[in-house]
Amino acid sequence: MAELQVMALSHIYSKGTPFEQTALRNVTLTIPQGQLVGIAGKTGSGKSSLIQHLNALLQPSSGTVLLDGKDIYADKKARREARFRVGLVFQYPEYQLFEETVYKDIAFGPGNMGLSQEEIDERVREAAGFAGVEEALFEKSPLELSGGQKRRIAIAGVIAMRPEVLILDEPTAGLDPGACSRVLRNISRYRRETGSTVVIVSHSMDDLAAVADRLLILSDGTVVMDGTPAEIFSDPERLEGLGLEVPKATEIAMALRRRGIHLEGAVFTHAQLKAAILKAKEDAKC
Numbered sequence: 001m002a003e004l005q006v007m008a009l010s011h012i013y014s015k016g017t018p019f020e021q022t023a024l025r026n027v028t029l030t031i032p033q034g035q036l037v038g039i040a041g042k043t044g045s046g047k048s049s050l051i052q053h054l055n056a057l058l059q060p061s062s063g064t065v066l067l068d069g070k071d072i073y074a075d076k077k078a079r080r081e082a083r084f085r086v087g088l089v090f091q092y093p094e095y096q097l098f099e100e101t102v103y104k105d106i107a108f109g110p111g112n113m114g115l116s117q118e119e120i121d122e123r124v125r126e127a128a129g130f131a132g133v134e135e136a137l138f139e140k141s142p143l144e145l146s147g148g149q150k151r152r153i154a155i156a157g158v159i160a161m162r163p164e165v166l167i168l169d170e171p172t173a174g175l176d177p178g179a180c181s182r183v184l185r186n187i188s189r190y191r192r193e194t195g196s197t198v199v200i201v202s203h204s205m206d207d208l209a210a211v212a213d214r215l216l217i218l219s220d221g222t223v224v225m226d227g228t229p230a231e232i233f234s235d236p237e238r239l240e241g242l243g244l245e246v247p248k249a250t251e252i253a254m255a256l257r258r259r260g261i262h263l264e265g266a267v268f269t270h271a272q273l274k275a276a277i278l279k280a281k282e283d284a285k286c
Contacts (some may be wrong), residue, residue: 002068002085002164002197004031004054009063010221011049023049025221026063031165036191036198038208038229041218042243047201048091050218051167054199055086067165084113087163091170094142094150102145102153103138109161123160130190131156132182148179152186159190165197166190172207184211209233209247209268217242230266249273 011024024046031037041047052058053065056072056079065072065082072082090096099105106127110120128135131152137145142153151171158166171187172180188211191198202208208215208229215232217225219242225232232239236246236254246254246268253267253276262283263276 003033004086004165004197005066005069006030006050006053007064007066009050009053009065010061011053011058012061015061023221024053024060027221027223028063029216029223029226031197031199033164033197034191034195036188036200036211036213038212038215039199039201039218040203040205040208040215040244045218046221047218048169049221051088051169051199051201054165054167055088056082057088084161085163086165086167087158087161089155089158089166089168089171091173093154093158094147097142097150097154100141101139102133102142105142105153106133106156106160109157113161123162124156127156127160130159130186130193132186146179148175148182151175151179151183155183155186163196165199167199167201169201170203171200172202172204180207187211205233205239205245206247206249209249217244229268233268234266 006027006029009024009027010022013021013023027050039047039050049058053060059073067082067085070078072078097105099108103124106124107120110123125135133149133152133156137149142150155168155171168187172183175183184207187198187200190196200208200212212229215225215227215229216223217232217239224242225238233246233250236250239246249270249272250268253263253273257263261280263280265272265276267273267276
């Protein structure tokens, strides 16, 4: 598996023109093997620019990215290797589905890797299982399916390449709550069973609170907060100052505490909120 290191990374769009815009400013961070990292920040904070550097889709203005200590921008071979080892799922990836059947769409990436048909078939079925795509759908056209099904098919197409790092840009955007929960469960299961590194960009603090080990908060092209969900959500005023919301569970806990109800511990998931309320009720009886 792979460790990613971002070293003094900066990126300037349209440099030297009247449209010059700095997207990233001297970003340095390490994402260890097997970690599930959530990235948040308001629009224009640099989230999408950062993740597109992690598999060499964008060339830095300065700085670099290391994959297991090797510069992914060293040469064409290094960039190609990075794109196989670091899989990137764009926001609304279902719009990129183009094959006649679900099976062929999931098989497209492995097919480009020069694998045997037997190996491609194994990967398609494995990836479909991780992404929650039923094999009964394999011969259907992706265009006939629901938004949630299309999203899972698109994710399966990247998982089928067996990336050591899986990066997802807003994987639950536009999905209903049920489809959103299924996608998050599938991503967590994939990480748990493969040991892969996973990076999720999301505007939903509830989603990130539910699955992430670590959160990176970006603002104006820099990482301004870096810590566990408990650490990040313990400072809701700072998050609000950055134009971000806290999870709904945290909002409710804050409101209850303002009313004088003592809730123990960090509260940023629904399970934690339920446990804290039940404990407060039990304590009140004593």
